[in-house]
Amino acid sequence: MLALILGNMNFSSFNILMVSTGIIITLVSIISSRDYSYSNTHLFYICNLIYILGFTMIIMTENWIIFIIGWELVTVSTFLLLLWGSNKIARVYLIIQFIGSNFLLYVVLMIMNAGYTTIGPIDNFKLQLLLIIGVGVKSAIIGLHFWLPIVHSRAPAPVSAILSGWVVKLGFIVLLKTVTTGNILLFYAGIAMVIYAGIQALLATDYKVLLAFSTISQLGFIAIGIGSGNYYAYWGSALHIIVHGLAKTSLFLSSGYWVKSMKSRSIYQFKNGWFKDKTNSIITILGLTVLAGFPILAGYNSKHLIKYAAGNGWILKYVFHGLSLITYLYVLRFIKLGIFNLNNEEKRDLDEDRKVIGLNALSALILPIILVVLITLRSNIITGIDYTDYHLLHGFIISLIYILISITVLKLFNWIHIKEKPVPSMDLLLIRIKNGYRWLNGSPRLKRLEVDMENQIYNIAINFAKMVYDFLPKTIQSQLLFIPVVLLFLLIFYI
Amino acid sequence: MNNILIYLVVVPLATAFLIPFVDIFSNKARKILVGFSALFEFSIGMYIITDNYAAITEHTFFLKYYLGNWIPPIGITLSMDMLSLFFSTLISISLLFIITYSIGFIGHHEGKYYVLLFLIWAAMHGIILTGDIFNLDVFLELMLITSAPLVAFKRDRNGTEAAIKYMFFGAIGGLFIFIGVVLVYFNLGTLNFADIAQSFSLLPLFIKKMIIIFFLIGIFIKLGIFPFHFWLSKAHSACPSSISALLSGVIVKVYIYVFIRLFFNVFGFDILRETGLDIIIIVIALTSSILGHVLALSENDIKRMLAYSTVANLGIIVAVLTLNTRLAILAGLLHVMAHLLMKVSLFTATGYLLQFTPSHKLQDLKGVAYKNIILFAGFTLTAAGMVGFPPMIGFFSKWHILQAFLDRSFHWGSITVILGSIIAFFYYIKYIIYGFKTISIGPPERFRLILSVFYRERVVTNIAILFAIAVVVVGVFFKLSYGPIEGAANAIMDPSIYIESILGG
Incomplete structure (x- = not known):
């Protein structure tokens, strides 16, 4: 057994970092799940353990067969976790993921057949493309993303935190190991993902749908970083996987508490969020700041690396500014409509039943944010590259310009107050x-x-x-x- | 010379003839005899393994016995090489447990039942051990004749119809094999496998092709490969579940053994490759596979669904074996073992569950999981193995099969496997969802009290759960089965070992 583990597993610092991030995300979700009265909690924990085992195998291994086993374990265990929500969504998820993982199995065997017997850099463009499509179903590459908003928005909050925070990242971790020299199609797919999903998130009227689309949008940044093949952008993607994973976990968990306290998922019903639940509001704003990439927090660092290294030429430079702007647009829209939609007359009525979230919730929500702050302080250690100067002042000014433009645009369109849409299915x-x-x-x-x-x-x-x-x-x-x-x-x- | 081989055939044969006599005196004595003989036969197999353990690990294992002390070209030779050992062990283990299952499952006419079962066991070991082509035909017919009454064991219209169909197809398949035997004897003047193998290549091409066609059609009819699959779904679903498990899990594997022995060792694979027949076989087998999956999806009857799934899996096994690379044969043998375990597990579990439903229909299976949740969990795990979820054994065989197809750049084969497992996923999940549905008691005429007729319920559930555990455990430790499978693959790839061992003294 020890020989099996030592022979097939690679205990590099990168792998251990990724695994520990995944474990932290799972643990945080478990802590938060205690606030929901689930039946058969011991089975819930067992499923979480299987899931941890699965992604550890995926990340650590150099052996394709163990990789596939881990992949299937993750599929099965996340399906079982989804059963604590709705049976139908779980079934849809399992069917789609099963078809996807069968395609991945086929691709992996083709890669093995071409001579790449261990997980490592692949030079063949066609094989790279096949692998991208293979992991695409789980990691929601554009075109294969259609299930993600449906499943992630309807899953129970702790499970959607796991799914959105870490499961979708697993495919990109594999791509980080295999597509080391860049893939132009992945690069353009990433740009398309950011734009398409960003606009969808901007038009969303349901908070969890907004978060689900923002996941696709942020995955686009990771895809851009990997696809560009640039050394700094590549490590920026690695950093963004961790940072976005932590932030999105916190956001999805907090969305559960929002839905609980507001008794609605529509962002128009999130009236007086600031008065109702100040702690949750602060944590949500911090999480959204990380997503947007406002300076000081680590989201800025990863986006900075991707943005300034991935593209060369002036067209791409402006395109990347546009991509950052899209994130700011939907983040600011939610902060205005969801949290600061204040109404002083109602405030007086609210003083009696003000919600203070419990210790479980507080620790679950604050832990990822603290970790993001810690990563901010030492992001060069995590990425392992010799790049310490993130041009904070420049970033600060640019971000303020983004915010100004976004607020102007949003004001112009009346904060995009569109008609309420049904939850996607x-x-x-x-x-x-x-x-x-x-x-x-x-x-x-x-x-x-x-x-x-x-x-x-x-x-x-x-x-x-x-x-x-x-x-x-x-x-x-x-x-x-x-x-x-x-x-x-x-x-x-x-x- | 090894006397032990003859006991493998004689012990079940003698038990079959003893049972009616013992039955006259007492029921209890018969039960003891059945249990004792099954254990004895099983322990003979185990004795052979332990006695020759060193030879088996070195892949040099070979036992032979000349019946009546006639030297090979004349008399009948019983022999056991690594290939026979692999199949013999699988059969012994699965039959021991199927008989144990039957003790709890079959409540009526047990005397006749066990006579037929032991005759089948004797015939199976005869087929696997014999080195004589006519003797092979005799044992094949014996297996057909003894299994046909078991197909009709329920004594209803459905079962009788299925048995008649089974007999028709089986007899015609046997006829084709017999014509092949006659052709071989007329042209070569010998019936011994090794002797035929030595001089087969000297025959004119026309005769060689003729012989191969007759054997091929005969075996395909017996295997239920498309377009001869019509009898299989009926025969495998009309009988009691213990017999379904036997037919669908074990007996078809014996035909696979005949296919391997004849086309790889006796006639030699080169003739298939030279004349381009191997591509035809692969295409037919893959068509059969995909058709089996599609037909299984169309079924509303759980046992017919499982039977069609057997058609699909046999197609894959035949196709992958016919690729004739080392990897492909390893994959084929691994899937033989995997499919045997999983199909027996599924049928034994189904047999238990169907005792609580008015019919085999999907709609009647509603809520059946709550009858025995552990058993149904085993059913679910095995079904997951069938579609290729790790760590069940089905995943590893699927992996090796895909690898074998891709190794020969035979993309259609691997696409068929992938497509097949996706279809399989749909038809298994249908039953599992229904099994977990909670029942709402409908109008009184729909609600019918069902009396289960278990003789010993505990035995039935335990065996079903045991097979489900085996599917998982063998999957986790599948590398341990590499040794015997590699030995068997050696025996298939190099027919000269077999020829020299029999003829060389």
Whole structure:
């Protein structure tokens, strides 16, 4: 056993750092889960342990087969964790992830077949691309991201913290190890992810959907860093994986408490958040600041590395400024609409039932933020590169300009106060596809489905299978007829 | 010369003939006899392993016995090499547990049941040990004739129909094999495997192709490869679950053994490769595999679903073996073991669960998990193994199969495996979801009291759980099974070992 572990595991400082970040995120989520009255808590903890084992295998190993086993363990254990929420979402998640991990299995075997027997740098562009698509389902590369807002926004808060904080990062950790010299398609996919998901987050009316889309958007930054192939951007991505993981965990956990105290998920209902729950407000603002990359906190460092190293040429320089701006836009919009949507008349009524979150919640929410602060102080040790001067003053001025532009734009559009949208689901996705077809046809639009998406896919598959079954002969005479037919076929064509 | 080999065939055969006599005196004596014989047969196999442990680890293991002391080209030779040992061990272990399961499961006509079961056991060991092509045909027919009454064991319309179909197809398959045997004897004047192997390449190409076609069609009918799969789903689902486990898990593996022995050792694989038949076999087998999965998806009946899944898995095994690389044969043998364990586990668990439902239909399985949650968890784990979730054994065999296909750059094969496991995922999860659904008692006419007829419930559940544990444990420690499988693969890849060991004294 010891030989197996020592022979296949790589205890480099990078791996240990990643694993310990993952464990901290899981532990924080477990602490927070104690505030929700879950049944069968011991099973919940066991699933968390399996999950820890799974991602430890993924991160530590150099052996592809252990990597795949770890990958499947993570799939199964996160599916089991999702069962504490809604059964349907868990099923959707499992089906999509199973198909994704089968594709990954195929890709991994192709990579092994090409001679890359251990996990390490891959030079072949096509194999890199296949691997990116393979991990894409779990890590929500654009095009394969459609499930993420659905699952992450409907999962219970501690589970969505795990999923959004760490599970989606696992694919990128593998890409960090394999795509060391950059991949131009990953780079552009990253830019597309930031823009698309950023706009979606800007238009979101549900807090958890906003967070889910912001996850995709931030993953875009990581993809840009890895895809550029630049040394500093590469380590910026590594730093961003850790920083965003911690911040997003804190945000998703706090979203659970927000929903509890506001009794609604819509950000328009988050009235007087500042008065209702000051601690939670401060922590949420800190988390969002990390996402946006405001100086001093470590989010600035990672974004700084990615932003100024990944692109060369003046077009990309402005594009990156635009990408940063998108994050500021949705972060500031939520801070205004969600937390500082103050109404002094209601404040007096609120004085009686002011919420103070408990010790569990406080420790769960504050721990990731403290870690982010610690990382800020020593980010050069974590990345392991010789880069200490992050040009804080310059960053501060640039960030203030971002904020000014964002506030102006948001004011101009009335803080993008759009009509409330339903929470995304598979059914809505199908309705949208069907309506697209109906729009071409000119027929009236669908409002809702008669049979939900999952059952429709099942029905299509089973009806197809029944069609095949009906196509085959039923009577024994015609079934026996196949024997002389095959015999004749072989006699004619083979002999 | 090793007398021990003859006991492997004689002990079950003698038990089968003894059971009716003992049955006259007392039921209890019969039960003791059945249990004792099963254990005795199992321990013979274990004795062979322990006695030749050094030879087995060095892959030089070979035992032979000349019946009536006739020297090879004339008499019948019983022999056991690494390949036979692998299959014999699998059969002995699984049959010991299936018989234990039957003690709790079968409540009626037990005398006849065990007679037939032991005759099947004798026939299986006969097929695996014999070195004579006509003797092989005889044992194949014996296995068919003894298993057909077991298919009809429930004595209902469905079972009888299935048994008739089984007999029809089986007899025609046997006929094809018999014609092949006749062709071999007329052209070579010998029936001994080793002797045929030595002089087969001297035959004219036309005759060689003819013989291979007849054997191939015969074996494919018996294996239920498309387009001869029609009997399989019916026969494997109409009988009691213990027999389903036997048919679907074990007996088809014996046909796989016949396929390997004839086409790799006796006729030699070169003839298949030279004439391009191997590609045809792979294409047929892969078609069969994907079709089996699709048909399993269309089924609403849990046992028929499992039977179609057998069609699919046999297609994969045949296809991967026909690739004929070392990796492919390792993968094929690993999947033989994996599929045996998993299918027996699934059928034994299903047998228990179906005692509480009015029919085999999906809708009637609602809430069946709560009858025995541990057993159903085992069922779920095994189903996860079937679709390839680690750390079940199914994952490792799938991994090796994919590797073998990609190694030969046979992308269609690997895509079929991936697609198949995705379809399999859909049809297994359907049953598992229904199993965990809570029941709401409907109108009175839908609600029917079902009496379970277990003789010993504890035995049944324990065996089902034991197989599920085996699926996981063998998966975790699958590297330990590399040794015997590599030995068997050596025996397949190098037929000269077999020929020289039999003819060389």
